[in-house]
Amino acid sequence: MAASTLMLLALALPTAAWPGLGLPRRPCVHCCRPAWPPASPGPYAHVSARDPWWGLPRVRPTIDISILKGEKGEAGVRGRSGRSGEEGPPGFRGPQGRKGQKGQAGPPGAPCQRAYAAFSVGRREGLHSGEDLQAVPFDTELVNLDGAFDLASGRFRCAVPGVYFLSLNVHTWNHKETYLHVMLNRRPTAVLYAQPSERSVMQAQSLLLPLAAGDTVWVRMFRRDRDNAIYGERGDLYITFSGHLVKPDAEL
Structure with missing residues (x-):
């Protein structure tokens, strides 16, 4: 009965009279608004200047992610190598x-x-042409490597191909024509x-010739309407024919 009487008095009396009665004072709470502002209004929320929480700072809770990070796991199985890429341009030359x-x-x-x-x-003996075309034979051998020159036929047969230097020297006969060819x-x-x-008089002719293996070189007398002759005598050597290899084909 006493509890019911006190409750009726509390509801009937104004709040200003509560301290005098020794009752605790309750805060005034508006019935249409929450007792505490929302934890974190959205960034686009409309807040009016008449809102009681308009001037208060916004509190945004943060979470320390590092305390949630677990321990490092073991390395996984290595995957297969990928395809080779295209070859790049060459780099600059190094020092x-x-x-x-x-x-x-x-x-x-x-x-070598x-x-x-x-x-x-x-x-050594002189020679008169008895035919229109006549090879000049020789009777004296000065140098004849490997026997490549045949004295009787008057011909040198090439065994080493290359460039050769050839020279012919004769002595003319008085009142006779001298007409020879290097063949x-x-x-x-x-x-x-x-x-x-x-x-x-003494007459000379010289030249360079490329010779292939098997080529022959020789001297020919050519008779026309005059007597063709070259002079010689047993004591001296007036007529000579010489040649030597200047450079073989292997070195050209």
């Missing part, structure tokens, strides 16, 4: 490195094998000529 140490001397090489070919022959196989390549004269 020159330091000079290396001198290496050891190697074994001696094989001696040089090719040689040469001949020099002469004729390559069957083709005349150079002529040695002197007109008939009261005085005999």
Whole structure:
């Protein structure tokens, strides 16, 4: 009964009279608004200046993620290698490195094998042409490497192909024509000529010829309407024909 009477008095009396009665004072709460502002209004929420929480700072809770991070796990199985990419452009040339140490001397090489070919022959007796075309034979051998020159036929047969130097020297006969050809196989390549004269003279012809293996070079007398002759005597050597290899084909 006493409890019911006190409750009725509390509801009937105004709040200003509560301290006098020794009753605790309750805060005034508006019935249409919450007792505390929302924890974190959205960034686009409309807040009016008449709102009682308009001037208060907004409290945004943060969570320390590091305290939630677990321990590092074990490494997984390595996957298969991917496809090779396209080759890139070459890079810039790097700086020159330091000079290396001198290496050891190697074994001696094989001696250089040089090719040689040469001949020099002469004729001591004079010769008159008895036919229109006549090969000049020789009777004196000065140099004849490997026997490549045949004195009887007056021909040198090439065994080492290359470039050869050839020279022909004769003495003319008084009042007779001198008409000779330096022949390559069957083709005349150079002529040695002197007109008939009261005085005999020395005549010379020289040339370079490329010779292949098996080619022959020789001297031919060519007779026309005059007597063709070259002078010679047993005591001296007036007629000479010489040649030597200048450079083999292997070195050209």
